[in-house]
Amino acid sequence: MGLKVLVIGSGAREHAIAHTLLKGSSVEQVFVAPGNPGMAQDGITIVQLAQHNQAALIDFAKENAIDFVFVGPEAPLIDGIVDTFEAAGIKAFGPNKVAAQIEGSKTFAKELMARHNIPTAQYRSFSSLEESKAYVAEHGAPIVIKADGLAAGKGVTVAMDEDTAYKALEEIFVDHRFGAAGSSVVIEDYLEGQEFSLMSFVRGKEFWPMPISQDHKRAHDGDKGPNTGGMGAYSPVPQIPQSVITEAIDTIVRPVTAAMVDEGTPFNGILYAGLIATKEGPKVIEFNARFGDPETEVVLPKLTSDLGEALKTILDGGTPTFTWDEHRTTLGVVLASNGYPIKPQTGFAVPRFDLSGDPDAHVYYAGVKNTEDGLVSDGGRVLLVETTGNDIADAQRKVYSIVDAAQTTGYFYRHDIGAKGLPGYQAD
Structure with a gap:
């Protein structure tokens, strides 16, 4: 009998994790909670349990003889879901609540790096609008403003001028755009490079x-x-x-x-x-x-x-084996709902992609839901189309031939993924 694995999460990341697990001969079945209906196309079993419902997830893991749990998103990790699984005698891959602070608090991470001389930008932490504005006025721009807590990857502003920095601080402290994640800020020196x-x-x-x-x-x-x-x-x-x-x-x-x-x-x-x-x-x-x-x-x-x-x-404490395709290039393009990330417009039919000409191509689903008429958009980032090519230019050609040929009403996507890696690239 192969392994049974429970993956926590619902996005394209968890779809990719589950799909990769199933490709290995050691894994018999992958459950994803709460998952999304797009994942079912890959033989993944969707479990209608919220990722924060720790008691129900533990019951499910025990009832289904789950060998181990893989926790995808940051929120349940920071809530201590790994601690809860381990206390129940269930193996879980992910950091415990204390260790997850390396993401949950930018101040925690910065102080850790400072104590151990790990190279990072100079910074200061502030818990008030007035103090942080005064620091920006004294320091000048460019400067980087970060909400201290979790902000789904959107809590960072690279401010090339002071007015942009002040606006970012007001969004955090006055508009409370990031909720509790914005109770304090980390302000960093601007770093240049790729x-x-x-x-x-x-x-x-x-x-x-x-x-x-x-x-x-x-x-x-x-x-x-x-x-x-x-x-x-x-x-x-x-x-x-x-x-x-x-x-x-x-x-x-x-x-x-x-x-x-x-x-x-x-x-x-x-x-x-x-x-x-x-x-x-x-x-x-x-x-x-x-x-x-x-x-x-x-x-x-x-x-x-x-x-x-x-x-x-x-x-189990052993030494794992990892081998990678080191010769080819993988490239993925996200289809997002119009209006993302401010106010996504959802409910549009999810495009159908013709992957028949590309055995390396795959679609990983995120913000989708089922209706009588099929899958429709139900979030900001809806899916990602990925393929593999001999190099960046080849991978770009392959993935954009798939995406550009689809009906994408209600969506937008970038047309320059991977451009920085092409020979002779010059920024605008």
């Missing part, structure tokens, strides 16, 4: 890095428009040399995982390091306590080994 995401499977001081990726946060082509949760991603990132990746592992991933063990808050699970390649070397923009989205949808398709077997091995 960003990249380095995710690792972690067990205490041991870690197994994944191929790097780069996502696109702004809503529109040319990095214009508001910040989003991510409009697409690609992997690898050819403009980031291997020497920079090695330096990031040695100066960031290794010391931060060791620091958390040494301070009594060991991290287990997926550690996401959002990094920037500056002239002084790689520096940390942020840490997340889980897989990134949309990075997961382009990194996991590169995995050529068995994900379920590796995760179980990590949970």
Whole structure:
């Protein structure tokens, strides 16, 4: 009998995790709670249980002899769902409540990095509008404003002028746009360079890095428009040399995982390091306590080994095996509802994509729901179309031939995913 795995979450990230688990010979069945109806097309079993209903999830795991649980999103991790599963005798892959603070509080992460000399931007924390505005006036722009807590990837403003910084602070403190996440802010120095995401499977001081990726946060082509949760991603990132990746592992991933063990808050699970390649070397923009989205949808398709077997091995204390397709490029494009991220307009028919000419292509669903007429949009980011090519240009050609041919009324998407990795790229 193969493994039975329960994945917590409902987005395209969890769809990619579940799909990758099922591709491995070790896994017999994957349940996703609460999931979304688009996942069912891949043989994934949807469980109608909310991700915050810990008691019901524990009952389900016991009744269905679940071998281990994989927690996808940040909110249940920060709520302590892993602690709850472990207390019930159920193995769960993810950090406990204390360790998840590395994402749940930017101040926690910044103070940890300061204590252990991990390279990141200089910063100050503030809990009032007046103090933070005074600091911006004194410091000047460009400057970066971050809501301290969870803001679904949208709580960061890179302010190139002081007026933009003041507006961002007012959205946090006056408009309460991010709720409790905005009870305090972290204000950072602006760093220049290309960003990249380095995710690792972690067990205490041991870690197994994944191929790097780069996502696109702004809503529109040319990095214009508001910040989003991510409009697409690609992997690898050819403009980031291997020497920079090695330096990031040695100066960031290794010391931060060791620091958390040494301070009594060991991290287990997926550690996401959002990094920037500056002239002084790689520096940390942020840490997340889980897989990134949309990075997961382009990194996991590169995995050529068995994900379920590796995760179980990590949970059991053994040494896992990970092998990756290191020669080809994966690239994914998000279809988002018109109006996203401010006020998404939903209820539009989900496009049907012709994947018949591309055996590498896959659709990962997020904000969708079932109706009598089929799937319709039910969120900001609705799905991601991913494929694999020989290089970035080939992957772009393949994925956009699929997306451009579909009926996308009610949606928008970026047309330049991966452009920064092309030879001769120049920003506008």
